[in-house]
Amino acid sequence: MTDDHRTADAPARAEGPRHHLAQFNVATLKFPLDDPRAAAFVELLDPVNALADSAPGFVWRLVEEGMPDATGMRPAGTDVIVTFSVWESQEALWDFVYKSVHLESMRRRREWFHRHAEAHLVLWWVPAGHVPTVEEGMERLALLRERGPSPRAFTFASSYTAEEAGLAPV
Amino acid sequence: MEDIDAIALLQDPVRRRLYEFVAALGREAGRNEAAEAAGVSRTLAAFHLDKLVDAGLLEAGSRRLTGRSGPGAGRPAKVYRRSAAERGVSVPARDYGTAAVLLAEAAEAAGLDVELRDAARRRGRSLAAADGPCGGLAEFEGMLARRGYEPVRECEESRGECGPGEGGGAVVRMRNCPFHVVAEAFPPLVCGMNLALLEGLAEGGGRVRVRMDARPGWCCVVAEEAGSAPPSKNNED
Numbered sequence: 001m002t003d004d005h006r007t008a009d010a011p012a013r014a015e016g017p018r019h020h021l022a023q024f025n026v027a028t029l030k031f032p033l034d035d036p037r038a039a040a041f042v043e044l045l046d047p048v049n050a051l052a053d054s055a056p057g058f059v060w061r062l063v064e065e066g067m068p069d070a071t072g073m074r075p076a077g078t079d080v081i082v083t084f085s086v087w088e089s090q091e092a093l094w095d096f097v098y099k100s101v102h103l104e105s106m107r108r109r110r111e112w113f114h115r116h117a118e119a120h121l122v123l124w125w126v127p128a129g130h131v132p133t134v135e136e137g138m139e140r141l142a143l144l145r146e147r148g149p150s151p152r153a154f155t156f157a158s159s160y161t162a163e164e165a166g167l168a169p170v
Numbered sequence: 171m172e173d174i175d176a177i178a179l180l181q182d183p184v185r186r187r188l189y190e191f192v193a194a195l196g197r198e199a200g201r202n203e204a205a206e207a208a209g210v211s212r213t214l215a216a217f218h219l220d221k222l223v224d225a226g227l228l229e230a231g232s233r234r235l236t237g238r239s240g241p242g243a244g245r246p247a248k249v250y251r252r253s254a255a256e257r258g259v260s261v262p263a264r265d266y267g268t269a270a271v272l273l274a275e276a277a278e279a280a281g282l283d284v285e286l287r288d289a290a291r292r293r294g295r296s297l298a299a300a301d302g303p304c305g306g307l308a309e310f311e312g313m314l315a316r317r318g319y320e321p322v323r324e325c326e327e328s329r330g331e332c333g334p335g336e337g338g339g340a341v342v343r344m345r346n347c348p349f350h351v352v353a354e355a356f357p358p359l360v361c362g363m364n365l366a367l368l369e370g371l372a373e374g375g376g377r378v379r380v381r382m383d384a385r386p387g388w389c390c391v392v393a394e395e396a397g398s399a400p401p402s403k404n405n406e407d
Contacts, residue, residue, distance in 0.1 A: 098357040106358035115281040
């Protein structure tokens with residue numbers, strides 16, 4: 001694993017997309033992270049986060065201060081971990097989530113997480129350079145759950161463009 | 171064009187060879203190399219390749235094949251790649267695609283990952299039993315090819331393609347996902363099913379193992395000789 005392509009991408013990124021895609025998702029743990037039954041999931045955290053950081057189109061992910069990840073932050077409940085990141089495009093996010101080693105942790109999700117009856121992942125557009133807050137993520141998820149997919153809060157299956165979200169190119 | 175008309179175009183042996191060459195290449199194909207592979211003239215190849223584009227079986231683009239750019243680099247050549255669109259014909263009309271998506275949607279909503287994987291593994295085992303025991307990786311490749319996976323040998327060290335039997339730690343990667351439409355709609359569920367199916371297929375012989383190694387443009391699973399070193403532990407020499 002190298003981060004060569006990030007350096008190679010750097011000049012292009014300066015004039016890259018004006019809008020980035022934010023994703024926020026919640027997952028309800030079946031066991032605490034220090035439980036042996038969650039060990040296989042915990043083992044995947046560092047390599048998968050490293051993979052995200054060097055993935056094409058990766059912009060930002062939420063990290064608790066002084067920690068390697070955000071698993072200690074529990075804004076949605078004590079047994080609910082959140083993943084929060086920003087990407088250059090929906091394709092870049094899709095390729096990371098479903099076309100990388102990350103898929104393995106998705107495949108085994110039922111071993112570690114309860115099933116959510118409601119939406120558990122939300123996507124929305126942010127102006128490039130904007131670092132979204134956890135509150136913003138929670139609001140967008142609530143919006144998706146209340147009203148279904150819209151340009152302000154959508155899913156992979158029913159997605160909208162930045163233009164549709166009112167973020168037309170300047 | 172109706173699916174049946176598009177597929178009927180492949181009845182012509184030259185068109186069929188050209189299509190199969192482009193489909194197997196995994197990158198854009200130029201007219202010259204396609205003509206050579208099909209054993210026909212460049213003009214005839216161009217005629218048939220464009221017919222395949224009209225039918226939506228191939229997509230055309232243009233690229234400077236010399237790799238040079240700027241003045242004197244020559245004008246861009248026409249190149250071809252397989253279209254991502256699917257064509258299917260069923261007589262009489264059946265719609266298994268919709269049935270598959272609906273079943274997957276229900277299984278996803280009910281969280282039936284484990285049950286689906288168990289069923290897939292059992293199916294893999296029974297398919298393997300019907301095919302006869304699978305010896306080595308080459309035989310497994312044949313089995314994958316018959317099931318539409320379009321297997322390709324990849325030498326892990328170079329990340330390039332290499333021929334059957336070449337090199338020790340070869341990995342078989344699959345260019346086609348036979349469950350593409352459902353896999354795109356429900357990736358963890360359907361990729362997990364696919365992995366379990368292939369695990370079932372590989373069981374028995376004990377000489378092939380399959381594992382998840384998802385990458386853009388490829389099936390999510392790879393196959394390799396059992397006991398070969400995982401890719402993260404590269405030889406230091």
